[in-house]
Amino acid sequence: MDVQVWIDFFKQNWLVFVIALAALLLIVNLVKTVVKWGLILVIVAFLVIYSGISLKDLGQVASTLTTQTTDAVKSEAIKMMTSEAKEAKFTQNPDGTFVIKSPNLEVTGTADSDKVKVTFRDVSLGEWSRSDALNAFIQAAKGNSK
Numbered sequence: 282m283d284v285q286v287w288i289d290f291f292k293q294n295w296l297v298f299v300i301a302l303a304a305l306l307l308i309v310n311l312v313k314t315v316v317k318w319g320l321i322l323v324i325v326a327f328l329v330i331y332s333g334i335s336l337k338d339l340g341q342v343a344s345t346l347t348t349q350t351t352d353a354v355k356s357e358a359i360k361m362m363t364s365e366a367k368e369a370k371f372t373q374n375p376d377g378t379f380v381i382k383s384p385n386l387e388v389t390g391t392a393d394s395d396k397v398k399v400t401f402r403d404v405s406l407g408e409w410s411r412s413d414a415l416n417a418f419i420q421a422a423k424g425n426s427k
Contacts (some may be wrong), residue, residue, distance in 0.1 A: 301328050358401040359414050361385050366421035381422040388418065 291298065301324050308320045365383035372380045381388040390397030391412075397415065399406045409415060 298328070354401065354404075355406060355409075358386065358406060359412075360397060361401065362414055362418040366418050367425065369418060369422035369425055371419070371422035371426040379419075381419060383422075386418075387414070388422075 289325060305321060305324055308324075324379050362385075369381050369383040369386070372382075373379070377393075378389065378391050387400040388397050389400075396408045396418075397411060397413055399409050399415075411419075
């Protein structure tokens with residue numbers, strides 16, 4: 282979505298938005314019941330329909346934001362792996378699983394698996410395939426634990 286398109290849209294329809302805002306303020310201040318929220322939803326729905334925004338557009342924006350946020354967090358976690366590799370501690374469990382802990386990261390998995398679970402600052406980032414950066418982090422942690 283282009284910002285200039287939105288600016289032009291608001292310039293052309295500013296009066297509708299001002300009237301809707303005034304109606305919302307009046308409803309919020311004067312009506313004190315459940316009806317108030319119903320009226321507010323009707324006005325907001327009218328504005329969304331009037332502006333041409335569809336649920337598909339909103340879903341697409343949400344999907345894009347989620348993807349960008351996930352990619353940014355993964356990128357930050359990979360950078361953290363590089364910087365914290367010297368502090369990482371490798372622990373081999375009797376059942377064949379391992380745990381690697383550093384100040385901001387925790388990686389768990391099994392030696393024969395291509396997937397590991399990554400936790401960054403106590404937030405699970407899910408299962409990752411073992412990339413070069415992840416394998417380097419695992420090897421550095423093994424070296425630190427000897």
